[in-house]
Amino acid sequence: MTPMTQDTVRPVEPVPPAARPGWSLVLPVKPLAMAKSRLGAFAGERRAALALAFALDTVTAALACQDVAQVLVVTRDPLAGPELARLGALVLDDEPGGGLNPALAHGAAHARRIAPHSPVAALSADLPALRPAELARVLAAVPATGRAFLADAPGIGTTLLACAADSALRPEFGGASRERHAAGGAYEITLPDVPSVRRDVDTGDDLVAARSLGLGPRSTSASAVLFTPSGRCR
Numbered sequence: 001m002t003p004m005t006q007d008t009v010r011p012v013e014p015v016p017p018a019a020r021p022g023w024s025l026v027l028p029v030k031p032l033a034m035a036k037s038r039l040g041a042f043a044g045e046r047r048a049a050l051a052l053a054f055a056l057d058t059v060t061a062a063l064a065c066q067d068v069a070q071v072l073v074v075t076r077d078p079l080a081g082p083e084l085a086r087l088g089a090l091v092l093d094d095e096p097g098g099g100l101n102p103a104l105a106h107g108a109a110h111a112r113r114i115a116p117h118s119p120v121a122a123l124s125a126d127l128p129a130l131r132p133a134e135l136a137r138v139l140a141a142v143p144a145t146g147r148a149f150l151a152d153a154p155g156i157g158t159t160l161l162a163c164a165a166d167s168a169l170r171p172e173f174g175g176a177s178r179e180r181h182a183a184g185g186a187y188e189i190t191l192p193d194v195p196s197v198r199r200d201v202d203t204g205d206d207l208v209a210a211r212s213l214g215l216g217p218r219s220t221s222a223s224a225v226l227f228t229p230s231g232r233c234r
Helices: 037-064 080-087 100-114 132-140 177-183 204-213 217-226
Strands: 023-028 068-074 090-092 120-123 147-151 158-163 187-189
Touching: 023 037, 023 100, 037 068, 037 080, 037 132, 037 204, 037 217, 068 080, 068 100, 080 090, 090 100, 100 120, 147 177, 158 177, 177 187, 204 217
Parallel strands: 023 068, 023 120, 068 090, 147 187
Antiparallel strands: 120 158, 147 158
């Protein structure tokens, strides 16, 4: 083996986004009976149907994103799992239990086993207005090393947390997760033109805001009964 000299050493160049392997996205879906509890006051008995519709539209848009190679959904719900698998998602049982962040870590570990050289991102499953092109812009803004996140529309939570192939995801979703992800050293993505990736839905007001962006087809259908033909809340 020829020893390396100072003249033969070359710096490692960052990998441009276009040259990276396709992204593995991990989405968590709660059992529908427990999902979207804060939406109950607005949606009533439609709450579970809306939660499923949000997840279906989110996964459909994610799979349509040109930079996404695979979508993994972590869920134990007997209805949501098969529906999401039919869209083309890889559905994993929520093996570790313990809530949202252990589920995401489990999904990220599985993604690494099947695509070890691909970057991984955790994405909220309640983005019913998600647009593939906007998701692509967010993923393209993730640095080639380390972790990065996108804050939700109110600027308190997180809708996407991403990491390069050589980094651990270390999710801290829930509540004021924007502050926790930033404190943990993740780079904050501050693109101004990706509202559909920021607009998760937990309340009736959130749904109205998402509707103004343009809901996916399943969310449009599931929420139609909640709005008048003129677009007002019933």
